Amino acid sequence: EILLTQSPATLSLSPGERATLSCRASQSVSSYLAWYQQKPGQAPRLLIYEASNRATGIPARFSGSGTGADFTLTISSLEPADFAVYYCQQRTNWHSVTFGQGTRLEIK
Amino acid sequence: QVQLVESGGGVVQPGRSLRLSCAASGFSFSSYAMHWVRQAPGKGLEWVAVISYDGTSQYYADSVKGRFTISRDNSKNTLYLQMNSLKAEDTAMYYCARDDSAYYFDYWGQGTLVTVSS
Helix, strand or coil: CCCEEEECCEEEECCCCCEEEEEEECCCCCCCEEEEEECCCCCCEEEEECCCEECCCCCCCEEEEEECCEEEEEECCCCHHHCCEEEEEEEEECCEEEECCCEEEEEC | CCEEEEECCEEECCCCCEEEEEEEECCCHHHCCEEEEEECCCCCEEEEEEECCCCCCEEECCCCCCCEEEEEECCCCEEEEEECCCCHHHCEEEEEEEECCCCCEEEECCCEEEEECC
16 A cells, blocks of 8 residues: 655745645555645545646645655645645556645644 | 535444445536545545446445445436445535546535534
8 A cells, every 4th residue: 555644744834925736655656646725614625636737626726746755745835725645546446546644734 | 506515424333334424416427427525523534436427337446345335326417425334433414426537526515514422
């Protein structure tokens, strides 16, 4: 099973600052990686797929990068609505779908 | 618009069974693979199972293999999860999610809570 490790576990920043979240895979997943945002009491929302493609309706301040085993989600200028938990997810095939443990982005 | 509405959760004793349903609308249900993903209280996301668009293929996480069965009725636009031999560690919010045809989850329901407790 491919493990995904996200860092940091918690990130404390202020609105307007830049956020950089990391996701590292235990082996290469090529570009088969997605990012999700989850707010309290809500279902996750797809932000980024195939490492760098924004999902429908996702603002341009969200960007993804990386390939192989190291990936980054960047939020260029934080807005109050962006404070949430973020998960990465890999899919090499239907037999192997795993999530990272999450990064909590909190207001400083 | 795409809607996924789960139901069937509740409190159940260890060893008993429960069946979850997910009613889909706003898209061509029979054209998409569907997944169940769960989240234990205060924990992260765990993929549970997937079923192909036509129901001919299913895959499961090792943690539920042999106990859970995913199925679908395309005539009713409904996804199911039959959960048998439930354990305390199966306690979680269960979400159904649509596969965007590339093994990512582009739409999610709001979830149904399953609590396994004596």
